[in-house]
Amino acid sequence: MKRMFHFPSSHARLSALMLACLAACPATSALAADGTELGSASGLIQSLKQQHQGRQALSLQAQDGTALPVLVQDFFEQGGKVSIAGRHRDAEDSMFFLKGDGKTLRGFLVLHGQKKAWEYSTDARGVVSVKAVPLSRVYPDLDEDFQRSNRSTASLAQIAAAHPVYSPMALRQAPHIGPYNNQDVTKLESKPGSPYVFYLNTAAVMSGSTPLNGVTKENMYRAWQSVADQYSMLQLNVTTNKAVYDAAKAASLLRTGVINFVNQDGRSFAPLHSFGTTSAGTLYRNPASGFDYGYGIGMTGAHEVGHQMGMNHDGGGTGGEYFEGIAAYQWGPIMGNYWMGGSWTNQLFTWSKGEYNTASNREDDLKIMTVDEGVPYMADDNVNGKPLALRAGGEINPADNWGQIERNTDTDVFTFSLGSAGTLNLRVDPIEYLRMLDVDATITTAAGTQVARSNLSVNRSAEFVNLNLAAGDYKLIIQGGAEGTPANGFSKYSSLGYYAMKGTLSAATTPSTIPLTSGVALGSQSASTGTWTYYSIQVPAGSTKLVVNLAGSNGDADLFVGAGQKPTGTSYACKSDGSTSTETCTVNSPVAGTYYVGVQAYATYSGLSVKATVSP
Template structure:
């Protein structure tokens, strides 16, 4: 749901202008123990939304500005505080007492004040070349009016339900006590300086040491105001900052307590949240916090407010109010009716939505209204990360597949790592090696106020699931695992998960986001890595073992390997290392096989000097390490084939005579790596020749036909082959005689392509342009993945791989998109081959 359309009360405005200002006052709910559950009986039910009255035209923006400015000019000569006529209907005019006015240019003005003679009233009206926005609020009579303008600058005023402009009747509950001295001390000289994401695109300031509100905002009827300090200890400031930081951790925003950091951001990319308990009686009497909806984009430093200094209640209120400034509405219930749900009527759940009232629950999340009887189902994450506020999500910090897994740092037997789950579908993969024995790992979110409910999955080096580890229920967000593993390389997947049933006693994984750390131990040993890189030649200097995986510059540096600092390397048998000149596996490359390289100075492999040149690298199974010759004695044969052992691969001895309809199956053939394999058949034929086909798992995976020529004699051997793409795994391999008849000497399967000892790869601009010209959208996708390309996709072939590299969908013709509705949620890779173009790989999220 887009900002401005939430059922709890936003007014839809023309897309080219900011959404109508909406003032929200958050009920200050706070208590201790079971008393919180009793507060619901005292909550006022939200008013029923009434249809808006007909809009009344006020003419053009320029004419309205001239009219109001003339009234101010005429009136100011007679009295100190001028008034203006605020017409809301043909026969109804309010007299607005102007407490602040500002000339915004020839066609602009800002007016703020109150309705003369009407207690508990206010108005604010901004008119400039960007549009018109404003409102009139009459709290006592439950009336409200909003101002908007169309593309041509024609202004209208319209009476609306007051609950679509300001939330009322949410007083502080009985029994809440502020910490002694809160909001009474003078501004402190210094506040502990904290930042959650230095250099982020946007900024949120927790302002706890007092604030001089300038005149001209919508607060205090447009008057200036000096907000007192919250008088918080550094420890409480730290705790509140931790809570708010973790709530906004997925986004490209820096939560800070430092005024100088805040001032370094442009006005339309920052929000000040003033924490000042002593200001509640002036800004919003009885409230726990207050904010104007969508004010993050106002570009005038209008702040939001929190009137509690307790870290938990004040922190929940701060996230809630900043959420309003980013366009979010309340999370309430329809039955029982409540404006802010606390989930206190369900003692079995430990969760509440941030945009409800999360004071009483240990776990709070952003929400999309999945709980029972939700008053609205807007997508909090999509709204805040959308283009309206220009924040977006943080970049994914770890690969969503084993192919790019980040190696856990090792110090002796100790392992460590960490990361961030920043989107619902994000899964972070890590690799580690062990010499064999007990492996213990703990994965923890932040020490307090965590949002990420963690599930960990442990996989073998070939992708087999060893176990899923989760500590469910009761607000237990962390997880530990212990497993007795053999020597080798393993993978750890970290994911956010759900708890219970979102409709009754739990939550989905939608808002289970945030930071995590990994710590533990695994016995070191000879299997600590399939390759070892050294700082100096002749295998001397700092040595770092590396298991199979991809290592960007950041991944190398996390293991203590500096940029351009590798001089020699050892490689275990059956593996190879590809060194790259640039980060992210680009630029010139050098492939080093199991012979290793004792000195990359004047490289003996013939690819010039590679000393201190490596910026990223890959450790992988050697391309030519796998070769398997299949003999008849290992196969199951049907249809009367004569079977003989193949003892002479060079000729003479038959494996057997193959006739049309014969089917041979070899069980449990292990293909160690994902990639391209060549299937070779050595055959001899008389006059007929024929066709042979191959498959895996009784035809579940088809490799198609291979033509067998007539060799002219039953002992005149020839070799035919077919190249196929296959995911790593163990399969039953079969061949089937489609037609003809021949002697079959052997069948051989080989990993295609010898390992290149040295490669200087250069991609021409034309090739890069052709590759980059393919775009997949929408991303994330729900049902149909669409493709946009500079070249024709007619006749193209596609393959979709899951995070383990397994093919889950394939076909021909992607011109009209690809139906992915049957795929499970997760990360996928699209491999596209179209005529005359290089293969293209694109990643997308379902």
């Protein structure tokens, strides 16, 4: 007997005819040029939801008459969006998922044993269609035409000898930065606390906290670290901790993904667009291949997670579907044939939008991740500039001076002053392991006149050696770099990541002030005990009040405000020096001009927010 449902759309009658049948009765279908129409997205969602609540498997029919009965095992709905996953009713070795909303759905049904696949998509009317597609449409890395000769034994031997070398400046500025230091490799997290989580399920290649097959814990750490590096510009917590994944999945399955390590050799693969569902990718161990486990598995993991985030291969050149990169610049797209660049000394693997001249895929990878999949960028850690932190003798230490280029529009500014002529020796390194950042650094005067610039060729770092500077105020500006041209080289499109600095600056004086914008909080401020940091705010004529706030959860930052000159501990217009880093100063009827905000670190603080608000 047919069971009819109500579909609240203009296609209600057609949808009911197509979707009302359960397993006992084949569904009526409408044929379209691009597959079989199944009715409205909202109607299909409701039918699958009812099936998940205990009814029989919903049976749909493909264009060739093949019955497609699906069994829903996971159904998650939040904020009008759904994530649905399960399998073919009659085949355990199968995979089914849909995600989207009442207007747009996309997903796949795969019968692995038969190597058959069907794709679900929605047209402009909100009508869902299903059509047969090659298996490689679902799993791009199962393209049977791929030539394994690109991963010859000789190439893999080179890869084994050329894995990245850690910068000496990589000092754990973020959880995923720096060499292995005896961490529990089953509890790793790159962005603790983020609601967006990607789980590297290593259970099958571990015995408790010990890796199998002679793989070291350092190998496992670097495999995780490499994936974390490639996604560090996003608020995505790449983790090996199942409890973290389970908690995030319970809160919102739509913000999670999973890839399973497998304890055997094979070709790794992952279903396209499966982030936000429980459909997992597969990452084989390949211990006999000869390459460094942490580097090789890490690159492969980053690539496969890319498919799950929705990205296809970057093709072109002689590599066909897998672009081999540009050797002259030691650059290649991570969604291309990254193996070909494994022997490069200063390899750079990044996301792409197909700017190189032979590109066959113009997808905007960053847009896919941040807009289509909705994973946000990291917040800017240097909005209005920071003073260059100097230790005794003018030492520039990487533990104090570092940051992140989160977007390709980001520039980080560090200010410094010289009371007399001085000399700068400085190196700026990318500090991630499987890096994406090519550092471009510029020295300018406070007025913006360029003094020097460095972007070392095929080196990824910037460097100033014995740079003579006259007395005055300066800015050090750091951004993502580029080499060659976008057509033959790479742009700054995804030159993203963490960096740190090391060097010396002679004849340095009190740091110049950091400008504040009224009503805009300046976050991520930090300082060590005893140091002063100065900020400035312009107060126009006729203003009634100036309020300055410090907000911090650690250390002890004291607040001083001066009119027309920098305040000190004994000379100020207003002060607030309680025992915490939460302070407020109010100046009523301020005179027009520049007010200076001085923050003294009575005890070392970090993550401080400074905000000045002028009332007209």
